Amino acid sequence: MIIVKVGGSVFSDKKGEAENFDEETVRRIAKEIAEFYPGKDFIIVHGGGSFGHPEAKKYGIRDGLPEDWKSASLKRIGFSLTHQAMLRANDMIVGVFLDEGLPAFSVSTSSIFLTRNGEVVHGDVEVIKKLIENRFIPILFGDVSLDLAKGIDILSGDQIITYLAKMLEPEKVIFLMDVDGIYDGKPGEGELIQDLKRAEIGPLLERLHCTAAGTDVTGGICNKLREAAKIAEHSEVWFVNGKIPGRLGGAVRGDGFGTRIAR
């Protein structure tokens, strides 16, 4: 089984207008997956991109539900609007996969996961296992979540993958991003790291100043790297450029160009 994260930076321009969607890239990703399916099982998890992040930020979903009724009422509306934005992204992605003849099936994240401060504490993986057994391609997504500590929160696609990797022990996890992999510094300034060891992730986070919060509601590359360190206990991990044809296929075969964390 291979888990592919289609980053929000791949299917949309996160700095562009709200809900912009790069259909051509998603179609090419679906075609690359079709080269390996049904020989291999896939689970797709996509991120928020220009759909979930702006809404989540606007309504301060990560701050949880406040005590005061009036502000909590507005947050509840924002919680649902953020989810609806994610459903629209998911609908477009699932639509493209179906169009390419792949049996994609949408799994609404907030209906099967509960979090505590953004970390999964409960997940109904039985549904996902059964979908795989019946040869579907489940498509999950970063979403809002009901949270045991704060009432409500955001669950990143990256945290979902950590949980799935622990429960399902996939052969590989492939993160598709809009850059060639993980850089030792800012992309374009630092060097691309092709072989990353799990033990090197802590010092890299410090070099990338990952103690400070980023602009992304789920923490951007810092969150991804922290989760990758946990995922690598269960699976090989790749970070490749999802905008460039063939990079996903290369990671699936194992001879790809990008960053690899061996198990």
Ligand code: ATP
């Ligand atoms: P989403 O969370 O919406 O799904 P995503 O999974 O595509 O998005 P981001 O959280 O946006 O990923 O992280 C990828 C971005 O991180 C890239 O666009 C890249 O420019 C940026 N980035 C910053 N520092 C680094 C680095 N050292 N190595 C790789 N990418 C980096």
Ligand code: IP8
């Ligand atoms: O982009 C975030 O998921 P991510 C989901 O995978 C929302 O971190 C709703 C912002």
